[in-house]
Amino acid sequence: MANTPASNTATSSHALPSYLNPEHLGAWGIYLQQVDRVTPYLGSLSRWVETLKRPKRALIVDVPIELDNGTMAHFEGYRVQHNTSRGPGKGGVRFHQDVTLSEVMALSAWMSIKNAAVNLPFGGAKGGIRVDPKTLSRGELERLTRRYTSEIGIIIGPTKDIPAPDVNTNEQIMAWMMDTYSMNEGATASGVVTGKPVALGGSLGRREATGRGVYTVGQEAAQHIGLDIGQARIAVQGFGNVGGIAAKLFAQAGATVVAVQDHGGTVYKAAGLDVPALLHHVSAHGSVQGFEDGDTLPDAQFWGVDCDILIPAALEQQITAANAHLIQARMVIEGANGPTTPEADDILHERGILVVPDVIANAGGVTVSYFEWVQDFSSFFWSEDEINARLVRIMREAFAAIWQVADEHRVSLRTATFIVACTRILQARELRGLYP
Ligand code: GLU
Secondary structure (H helix, E strand, O other): OOOOHHHOOOOOOOOOOHHHOOOOOOHHHHHHHHHHHHHHHOHHHHHHHHHHHOOOEEEEEEEEEEOOOOOEEEEEEEEEEEEOOOOOEEOOEEEEOOOOHHHHHHHHHHHHHHHHHOOOOOOEEEEEEEOOHHHOOHHHHHHHHHHHHHHHOOOOEOOOEEOOEOOOOOHHHHHHHHHHHHHHHOOOOHHHOOOOOHHHOOOOOHHHHHHHHHHHHHHHHHHHOOOOHHHOEEEEEOOOOOHHHHHHHHHHOOOEEEEEEEOOEEEEOOOOOOHHHHHHHHHHHOOOOOOOOOEEEOHHHHHHOOOOEEEEOOOOOOEOOOOHHHOOOOEEEOOOOOOEOHHHHHHHHHOOOEEEOHHHHOOHHHHHHHHHHHHHHHOOOOOHHHHHHHHHHHHHHHHHHHHHHHHHHOOOHHHHHHHHHHHHHHHHHHHHOOOO
């Protein structure tokens, strides 16, 4: 495939490997398009933009484990450090059967943007293993996690790159990661991962932080478009740590959660789903399937549900050119990373639907990860009220700054967030200069 003129700059005279090509489909291709859209707004810093179009470092690891039945299985794992100009790499680890290198590259790049957008002193990184963790026993999952941590141990560390939970990973997995890294180092290194159990140096409020951040920016955005949260009808895709918590907070504020979709199906109730009961059902049965206090909808009908706020909080590329015209909401708040394709972004924009992009909407998780990392370094722990208050302040200030940039340049909130973030990253890049 030929290089496009955009990639054929003075700094990249050689043909790009296929996975870096802007025509590459999937999450990485989407990220590259987002960078291209922002480049005209970067002024003289645009001479450094190529640095954003390739990860600094990508490690592919073989993760062999012994299964409970005595046979051996091999899984492929990754850790990608997209950029470290503003500080150590930071970003989660996902365990999912569809994980690929280029997906992890895109997720690591979105972490660079997100961390810079809320002005955390971190670069961007992400990791993953291509595995369906539901097929593993607890012992197999622990062995998988420990071997993966050992393999990526050569590039992570409290001042180098700090993993955290993401899709299908949790506090227990972070505890195993912290322990494995610490055993290899010969010293307990609690700051090597965030999202740990509170008993191991984790932070109060971390588990709810991403959902709380989604709710906070939702409140701010609603004010701007004159939407009363107390009267709003909400539809949520994904009912885990992000969608479940966000739905709970919106419902507590008086909103009506009319539809919830997850991997098990779609439930709908025009008068409002009982969110605590649905959370209880999901923790007992693993999905919304079988919840009796509501109707079951065919999955495709979820997108056309009559609502004011749509929260995609599952996986990438859910809102596409095929369903964007069905959406009834006045705004979309991206709890997931990369849920909207660029074509769908344009359709929503033309239809006057406000999109609050992932790189600000779901930044609450990594913001409290930052608090956890700071607490671990100082071994001094804050109260939950203090954490939530600081989280809300950072999210509100970041959102207000991005709204102003969007207004100034007449661009979408996504492009505005990229302008703010890329400017910060490339300023740091320029100040540090090239080594050697
Ligand atoms: N996985 C989360 C995200 O996508 C959190 C990352 C972190 O806390 O480092 O933002």
